[in-house]
Amino acid sequence: MTSGKKRLINVTMDGMPEGTYYRVHPKTIKKNGVEVRCDPCDANPYSRARLAWIEPPDGWPSQIGMTYVSPQPAGALFEVVLRKARFLGNKRISCSRSALHGVCLSRLRLLRDASVVPITLPGRHLIIPPSDESAYAKELHEEWDLISRTGDYGPTHMAVRDVAQQCTVAYRQLAGFQWASKQEPKADVFLLYSPPANKSVWELQETIELDTAAGWNEIAQALWKINSYVLFDIQAEDGFDPPPGDD
């Protein structure tokens, strides 16, 4: 099911180069009712996140798996686990440790280049040429802006099917999308679909459980690299709590 709308003026893709990427995923998942360790290289057919390709449209799990990654740890964290964080201004980010329970950050290596549709500017100029100042191009820009920023992912799923349809007509295969992280625009987020990008395109390098001292430090360092500070805990000795008996 598609809307029939042409979302791309040019059916063109940009390269997603082989190299190091980061992915947030659960430590365990349920398979056939049994809790098993999550393979960080496996695509997730249950995703309903941004631009998830849900096929058939009402089906769940999808016949297509999703893998969200970023070249920067911060980009991967923002797209998944730090969606539950709070932005306090002045580059301060508050994160509840319970939000990290059972969540891992893996460093993966993409073993061969992939092709993705870039949906945030300036990469979006590949699919909507900058010279096109038509009303339709303006409408598409507004739609892709919304899709790359919205927290309501439902409408993004129709867009994926529309783009996939356009690609098929153009004898191309939709392999994924790329956008700039809303919270950290200098970090790109990539979504690869499986198929075509199955687990064999990834090599696992390292996994860190985020709900550990090492994991907290990894998050703190990742955010520090983008000039941000993460606040995990407040400390009674800093005057946050009343003395015993005063409450």
Next chain:
Amino acid sequence: MSTYEQLAALEIPASGSDVSFAQIALADVGHAKSPVSFAHAGIRLLVNMPKGDALTGSLIQRLTNMAVSFFRLDVLTVKTQFGDERLGRHSVWYALEDNHAPVRLGTAADIADYLHSAKRLRAGDVLLVEFLAEELSRDSPVRLFEKAAGTLKRAPFFANPTVISYVHPTSLSESHDGVQLRSRQAAIAFRDELLARGWPNSTEVAQLNGTQAGNSSQWASDKRRAGELLGVWSASTREYVHPDFQFDKNGSLRRQDVRALLQALAMRDEFTREKDRGGWQRAFWLYGKSPMLLDESGEMQTPAERFAADPEAVIELARKEAEGLTDDQW
């Protein structure tokens, strides 16, 4: 003639200024031509690119990925390769293929020869690393690597030359203790900003809600204990004050909505009244902007802002966030 007559460069000054991308002609390699000034020392990472091509987003991406990967993984390799003081006071080159196997350590001319002979390569296949140092002692390349590790920030595509922000002028890898300390300082600063809003204390809340009790502060205390009012502890005045989201414009407590919200928040251990005695964990949750709460223009809102018009959305958010990472979210 080689396919590759130009290089895409990522330049990392040793201190102070911005990291940048640039294009450099192969003929200029070794002449330290650069859009940024290497005042004393620096590192330049280069990849081969086809003649006549622009510095595309893909190349920038590849360069950045390789650089980040290189810094993270191969410092020890570099340490052993650069233990030669005969190389002092010169640019030193180190070429790697994508698998990070060292292929050449030598002069700029050696590198140019290598690149010219490497016709089988695709654009971006070879990462060249050039160290520019006043005095290249045994340790300096390693120190430069350590200083540069983690500074690279992805630049927007197609901006040419692209400037990416330099993270820190001196220490490029914050210690665990340093991060912890700064986090504590940041938490204290945010708390003090909220306290400066002048939220009402127990007596003021009681008065605004028309209590006639003799001990007016007891009313607020009872409401807090009943889970119908959120108080946050003010150490400077040794009293609870009460965040303004929970009152209507007349100052009346929105008791039912607040109770439902505090119950939803208490689904998480750290947001129970017992664990969050001072109320600040919950206040931070309420007064920070959430990516899950967007206004009509797509900007993030705080739960406190949304609560006035749409308390159900905030209560639902509290419930949803208590669920942990569900299969549909990643």
